[in-house]
Amino acid sequence: MLAGHRTWMFENKPVIVSTGTSGGPFEGNGKIPEDFDVLHNDIWLNEDSFEKAQKVLLEDACKAAVQKAKIQQERVQFFLGGDLINQITPTSFAAKTLGAPYLGLFGACSTSMEGLALGAFIVNHKGADCLLTGAVSHNAAVEKQFRYPTEYGSQKPPTSQWTVTGAGVALLRDQGDGPVVTSATLGRVIDMGLTDPFNMGSAMAPAAVDTIEAHLKERGVDPSYYDVIATGDLGHIGREIALDLFKKHDTSITEKQFQDCGLMIYREGQPVLAGGSGAGCSAVVTYGHLLNRMKKGEIKRLLVVATGALLSPLSYQQKETIPCIAHAVSIEVGGEG
Amino acid sequence: MLAGHRTWMFENKPVIVSTGTSGGPFEGNGKIPEDFDVLHNDIWLNEDSFEKAQKVLLEDACKAAVQKAKIQQERVQFFLGGDLINQITPTSFAAKTLGAPYLGLFGACSTSMEGLALGAFIVNHKGADCLLTGAVSHNAAVEKQFRYPTEYGSQKPPTSQWTVTGAGVALLRDQGDGPVVTSATLGRVIDMGLTDPFNMGSAMAPAAVDTIEAHLKERGVDPSYYDVIATGDLGHIGREIALDLFKKHDTSITEKQFQDCGLMIYREGQPVLAGGSGAGCSAVVTYGHLLNRMKKGEIKRLLVVATGALLSPLSYQQKETIPCIAHAVSIEVGGEG
Structure with missing residues (x-):
């Protein structure tokens, strides 16, 4: 197992x-x-x-x-x-x-x-x-x-x-038609000392990178194994930071492959600033948009990496930093049976 | 399984x-x-x-x-x-x-x-x-x-x-010396329409009874199988209600056997009103007191039924009722290997 x-x-x-x-x-x-x-x-x-x-x-x-x-x-x-x-x-x-x-x-x-x-x-x-x-x-x-x-x-x-x-x-x-869940990598708490609750993407990016790199290593696959690696809600700023970290670590994830649910859900021009977020963000985009793309054959192997900032208004008021986490699950088609 | x-x-x-x-x-x-x-x-x-x-x-x-x-x-x-x-x-x-x-x-x-x-x-x-x-x-x-x-x-x-x-x-x-976890029954949300946040024991008692009766039935054991069935934090009042419900349902759990973590932790005379509660209550009493009694040979088969009231200050202010839940886990000695 x-x-x-x-x-x-x-x-x-x-x-x-x-x-x-x-x-x-x-x-x-x-x-x-x-x-x-x-x-x-x-x-x-x-x-x-x-x-x-x-x-x-x-x-x-x-x-x-x-x-x-x-x-x-x-x-x-x-x-x-x-x-x-x-x-x-x-x-x-x-x-x-x-x-x-x-x-x-x-x-x-x-x-x-x-x-x-x-x-x-x-x-x-x-x-x-x-x-x-x-x-x-x-x-x-x-x-x-x-x-x-x-x-x-x-x-x-x-x-x-x-x-x-x-x-x-x-x-x-346990059986039926549909994409299958093939693996999961659980996240640990990563806290880089950031404290700005209006910049969660930056705080969460290192947690996403930590989990993705652990996943690739422990599953023993190259990033190219996945058609799409979709983070939950890093937004524009967090996504850029994650891409920088991959480059630094020589993790060969491409810009095209590395997508973010918070950047898929809203139109250009909607006033969402750095992008969508919230517990529902990765849930609706994964279970709606991404699985529909799988159904159409556009994606065969998907890694969803939902990112979370484990702070509270009170922990912020008490001047704590923002602990972050990311859990990754792979969903694939064509491997059923 | x-x-x-x-x-x-x-x-x-x-x-x-x-x-x-x-x-x-x-x-x-x-x-x-x-x-x-x-x-x-x-x-x-x-x-x-x-x-x-x-x-x-x-x-x-x-x-x-x-x-x-x-x-x-x-x-x-x-x-x-x-x-x-x-x-x-x-x-x-x-x-x-x-x-x-x-x-x-x-x-x-x-x-x-x-x-x-x-x-x-x-x-x-x-x-x-x-x-x-x-x-x-x-x-x-x-x-x-x-x-x-x-x-x-x-x-x-x-x-x-x-x-x-x-x-x-x-x-x-997965191995070692100590009591073993033999089974678990997960709770569903039970809400009898109670709304008083100063009387959680009454609200939670039906959830405890629901889970315990499901456990006995699905595991196929008589209540006498367990030396102790310990609820989390029903307190005096919730415990009485649970005992009444068992009697009504002809579930033969004895008063001696049916204990409550919230009634084990404090001394007579401490100003705890109906008893102890809190997420830590069943945790400290189970992992401290009850497992120590297992070590001493006083308990061989234990069912811990942690009870939870899933309300919030806001749900109370919004005049919602108190949804409750109970999860049961059996811990036994002598079955290792």
Whole structure:
């Protein structure tokens, strides 16, 4: 099972039989609206709080995945998920709606791949034959908690990022049609001493590089093995730093191959500054856009590297640095069976 | 692997080769001070915030477990843990100190057994041969976040509970001497519509009963199989409700056998109202007191059922009910090999 110190190989090839994605109006106006199963015209989603709206986004995504897999909801054996709201209440309340046994996760914006890594490990070893895993974020809920309510209209520096309103989930099974999860490399906490919460991309880039290089080494593959290596939400600035670090380390990842979910989701001209971010960012782009590109044959081997900044408003106020993490999961087509 | 819908059996019997526990002054004056590896005289632990003190508690517990196992810290392959502070920063910062690849968990006060269940699954299936898992809470950090700072001296109703200042971790290996983890049953979210955050025991009791009854059924054992079935932090009131529910369901669990970590940690006379609670409660009592009783031969088969209330101050303010969960893990001696 163990390719290296922190890489798992999934010989039994858990299958992503379906996915579900949901988004808000800003995402509907973005670059990849056709990759969402459900798009809402209003950020409130008919709820009376942004946190409740966030819960509904995740419920929407779960419902879509279950419907596309043509199974009964009761068939879902476990739900693994999380978000960035205090005590991850949107996810826990969605887990109540779903009714499945629930493992709450916290990996900030790395939660999507923490869940897929654990979920694939569980299915690979017959701990379940059908489970859901995913992550969710809501721009206004997160802004209110981490910064200022959006209604204040406060300004931000160009290094800051835009939290995605959206949820993405994958339905994993031990057999079926779909791309398979082939390996996962778990991240360790990397902290380069940065303290600016308006520049998360820079803080997270070294964690992404650390995990990607560990993955390539422990799996024993060249970067060219992957058609796309997609980070979660480094944005423009973090991506540049990661590319610089690869060059320094002689890791031959090309600019074309190295993409970022936070740079795929919005159109040129949308005011997202350095790019998209949030626990939902890598979840919606992976489970929507990237898997659709796999379906079309444009990508055969994909490594998703979800990046997370493990700070809190309080740890920032207490003048702590920003500890970061990245979890990598490989998804491939053509290896089923 | 799969005894039932949500129970895992661990045929390869992951071993708890060592544990580490730390506590504060109030715990040092409690009923089981000899079961702590590290006790601090001051709740600040020489730090300038309660959150940093909470981080140190977890670092202390990890260090103790690593030392007792006589391994190098670098030997720890993964760390699975969590706490109740927003964005679980105490655990993430401790993970940075530890340096091991890290899976952040959120299960409120059920985190200890969520971590042990996942950790045992990973070791059982050779995803690691050495990992640490645990949970931590700090009374003053949690009071400040969920209620009022302790310095305000605000009064509480007799149904409320006292958050434990303490951390407990287990070092799991694929072989060695020690009690073994034999099975785990994961909880689903149970919400009976209660809304009083000063009466968590009542809210959590049905979740504990649901998981325990599922465990007995899916594992196919009678309650008498276990010497002790210990819930995490139901307290006096929650425990009574659980016993009533067992009686109603004809589940033959005896009063003697059915214990609660929140009722084991403090002395008669300490002002803890309905009992101890917090993510650290079941962690310190299980990894300290209960495993020491196993070592002495007083307990041979133990089921720990950590209970969690998945609310937040915000979900309460938004008039949501309290969703609850319980994860059960069995620990046994005499079955090694």
